[in-house]
Amino acid sequence: MSIQTAFEEATETYQVPRLIRLAPNLYGACFTLMKMIPARFILRRAEARGLLGPDTVIVETTSGTFGLALAMQGVHMSRRVVLVSDPVIDERLYRRLTDLGAVVDRVPAAAGAVPGGYQAARLQRLAEVRTEHESTFCPEQYSNPDNPRSYASVAELFLECLGQIDCVVGPVGSGGSMCGTVGNLRTVLPECRAIGVDTHGSVLFGHADGHRELRGLGMSLMPANLDHRLFDQVHWCSASAAYAATRQLHRRHALFMGPSGGAAYLAARWWAAANPSALTVVMLPDEGYRYQDTVYDDNWLRSAGHLDVAVATEPVRVSDPTRPVGSWTCFDWGRRDYAEVMAGTARAAAREDR
Amino acid sequence: MVAVQVLSPAADRRYRRAGAEVGIGYAPAHHGELLQGIFTDATGQPRRALVTLPQPGRGTRATFYPSYSHSGVLGPPERTKVRRAAMLALRHFTSSAAAAKGGRVEIASNVPPGIGMGSSTSDVTATIRAVADFHGVTLPADEVARLAVLAECASDSIMIDDRVVLFGHRDATVLESFGHRLPPMFVISCDTEPGARVDTLRLRPADYDDAELAGFGVLRAALRRAVALADPALLGRVATASARINQRYLPKPHLDHLLRACQRHGGCGIQVAHSGTVAGLLFDALAPDAERRLHRCAAELERGAADTGIAITGLIGVSASLAGSPAPDPHELEALTR
Numbered sequence: 001m002s003i004q005t006a007f008e009e010a011t012e013t014y015q016v017p018r019l020i021r022l023a024p025n026l027y028g029a030c031f032t033l034m035k036m037i038p039a040r041f042i043l044r045r046a047e048a049r050g051l052l053g054p055d056t057v058i059v060e061t062t063s064g065t066f067g068l069a070l071a072m073q074g075v076h077m078s079r080r081v082v083l084v085s086d087p088v089i090d091e092r093l094y095r096r097l098t099d100l101g102a103v104v105d106r107v108p109a110a111a112g113a114v115p116g117g118y119q120a121a122r123l124q125r126l127a128e129v130r131t132e133h134e135s136t137f138c139p140e141q142y143s144n145p146d147n148p149r150s151y152a153s154v155a156e157l158f159l160e161c162l163g164q165i166d167c168v169v170g171p172v173g174s175g176g177s178m179c180g181t182v183g184n185l186r187t188v189l190p191e192c193r194a195i196g197v198d199t200h201g202s203v204l205f206g207h208a209d210g211h212r213e214l215r216g217l218g219m220s221l222m223p224a225n226l227d228h229r230l231f232d233q234v235h236w237c238s239a240s241a242a243y244a245a246t247r248q249l250h251r252r253h254a255l256f257m258g259p260s261g262g263a264a265y266l267a268a269r270w271w272a273a274a275n276p277s278a279l280t281v282v283m284l285p286d287e288g289y290r291y292q293d294t295v296y297d298d299n300w301l302r303s304a305g306h307l308d309v310a311v312a313t314e315p316v317r318v319s320d321p322t323r324p325v326g327s328w329t330c331f332d333w334g335r336r337d338y339a340e341v342m343a344g345t346a347r348a349a350a351r352e353d354r
Numbered sequence: 355m356v357a358v359q360v361l362s363p364a365a366d367r368r369y370r371r372a373g374a375e376v377g378i379g380y381a382p383a384h385h386g387e388l389l390q391g392i393f394t395d396a397t398g399q400p401r402r403a404l405v406t407l408p409q410p411g412r413g414t415r416a417t418f419y420p421s422y423s424h425s426g427v428l429g430p431p432e433r434t435k436v437r438r439a440a441m442l443a444l445r446h447f448t449s450s451a452a453a454a455k456g457g458r459v460e461i462a463s464n465v466p467p468g469i470g471m472g473s474s475t476s477d478v479t480a481t482i483r484a485v486a487d488f489h490g491v492t493l494p495a496d497e498v499a500r501l502a503v504l505a506e507c508a509s510d511s512i513m514i515d516d517r518v519v520l521f522g523h524r525d526a527t528v529l530e531s532f533g534h535r536l537p538p539m540f541v542i543s544c545d546t547e548p549g550a551r552v553d554t555l556r557l558r559p560a561d562y563d564d565a566e567l568a569g570f571g572v573l574r575a576a577l578r579r580a581v582a583l584a585d586p587a588l589l590g591r592v593a594t595a596s597a598r599i600n601q602r603y604l605p606k607p608h609l610d611h612l613l614r615a616c617q618r619h620g621g622c623g624i625q626v627a628h629s630g631t632v633a634g635l636l637f638d639a640l641a642p643d644a645e646r647r648l649h650r651c652a653a654e655l656e657r658g659a660a661d662t663g664i665a666i667t668g669l670i671g672v673s674a675s676l677a678g679s680p681a682p683d684p685h686e687l688e689a690l691t692r
Binding site: 183189 | 573583
């Protein structure tokens with residue numbers, strides 16, 4: 001038997017999400033900072049493998065929570081961290097990152113005009129940064145297989161706490177959390193369903209790259225860590241719908257989470273209600289503090305046109321995943337790879353044209 | 355090293371045995387593993403470990419005849435590990451009063467060797483217990499485990515008979531205790547390749563890939579829940595996943611055929627010997643109609659035996675007794691001594 005022990009370092013406390021019942025068959029997996037799981041795992045593994053020399057600088061392209069997680073773990077490991085970000089980085093996040101000792105390297109505003117947008121510009125700047133230092137280590141969250149692998153610990157927790165899980169719903173960005181959690185769960189539960197939540201203008205599941213108002217999910221470039229074959233269903237959720245769901249999560253369950261979690265909650269609540277015998281878990285990746293002046297501020301919502309927007313009670317089922325229609329749509333992906341789905345969509349479109 | 359367990363009950367036995375010239379030890383067999391792989395220990399280090407499925411109906415009885423004049427040990431010539439185990443156990447008792455110098459070990463066993471039922475660990479454990487018994491001592495399970503691993507390099511955990519453990523079979527460490535017993539189950543015991551024998555000494559340790567390594571932690575977590583909540587369905591899923599991983603290393607022919615048969619009859623899953631040819635179809639003993647479904651499934655496998663070559667070697671009750679076959683008392687096992 002073991003006794004309870006103290007934590008060795010602050011980032012260790014971020015490893016375990018809290019599982020909270022939201023409906024008879026729906027549980028929320030509430031993370032304070034989900035990206036800490038891959039960030040901590042990748043850096044510690046790199047150190048254990050001897051990939052970090054005495055002067056190795058940790059470099060990564062990120063505007064969000066992955067950078068924060070790297071900067072925090074960098075403190076524990078006494079490492080220099082350089083983060084390449086968009087020109088518009090949240091001011092409070094910027095101050096926190098720099099207080100943690102990280103260098104934030106912002107790409108110029110004009111870089112957003114090129115194809116691939118800021119994400120492409122950031123990758124280019126990252127390559128430059130790497131040449132400026134003698135030794136660098138880039139965690140490469142979008143392609144490093146240690147990113148999905150790190151979520152085995154989440155699958156372990158889900159299995160120990162809940163056992164037979166029938167469906168996992170979560171927002172998709174790098175693909176790491178959903179592919180890692182579901183992929184590992186399926187070692188024991190091969191039938192467990194996966195529902196990915198994306199947003200309009202994200203290329204992950206077929207939309208053309210476009211302006212994305214809802215942040216924290218979706219991508220402009222296809223990440224290698226996204227294994228499309230794991231997904232049974234995909235939802236696209238607009239900013240208005242996600243914000244409304246985020247506030248409902250707060251009002252109904254006293255859960256103060258970010259809007260990517262709100263988007264996932266919207267899809268999960270609908271699916272769990274429609275499948276009352278299926279035990280469902282929804283991933284809620286971060287907390288609401290960063291959004292207090294936006295999603296949690298009615299004046300901001302009103303001025304941005306998101307307040308009192310009627311949100312559908314169920315998604316519109318679409319047969320073509322490439323066409324963004326409505327504020328909330330869903331598509332049966334059927335555990336196929338990306339090319340197969342796109343080829344099927346193109347054939348269907350050709351038939352329609354005839 | 356001085357034996358530490360000579361408190362009143364053992365001392366009493368010792369007195370009773372004062373005139374006895376022999377020591378007797380018993381150990382059960384097992385039916386392969388519910389889970390085997392590489393797991394992290396309390397210090398975060400990876401270790402090879404397994405969870406054994408005990409098989410109460412089979413076992414080994416060892417009788418130790420001491421010698422005070424000769425330091426060697428005689429044993430069954432085909433069971434070299436028995437002699438090693440007896441020597442190691444004797445060394446353990448050298449400082450105790452009336453220690454034997456050497457002796458002879460007789461083995462009576464109904465555990466078929468080479469098919470993954472742990473015949474050699476059963477022999478070795480019974481032998482260590484017999485030598486200890488002669489010295490009037492009941493050794494603690496972890497000491498028996500340590501001696502068994504010394505005697506045969508890798509050993510299963512049948513000597514730990516009061517707990518379900520994740521056992522480091524190469525260093526005799528308990529990585530985790532899951533609980534006191536497995537959920538009540540019935541097992542159809544099959545030999546997937548009758549006549550084939552696996553030489554465990556020649557078996558190379560499995561070279562698991564990264565995905566498999568991550569999966570072991572997940573399987574361990576699921577097993578923790580399955581034992582704690584006595585959930586045979588979840589336990590069956592864990593065993594099935596472990597059996598599938600093993601297909602890359604010591605594949606069982608017709609595994610999918612067995613699994614489908616199990617599922618058709620409402621079973622929970624399948625487990626295998628990771629160093630042998632046996633496979634077990636797991637059934638929830640408390641499910642309605644469990645025994646009828648068990649027998650129907652077994653009958654179906656018998657009918658297909660001409661095509662698959664699979665032989666049914668028996669029906670086993672784990673934490674449960676099957677009607678018509680009373681639970682054997684492992685410490686009597688008179689059948690073995692007749």
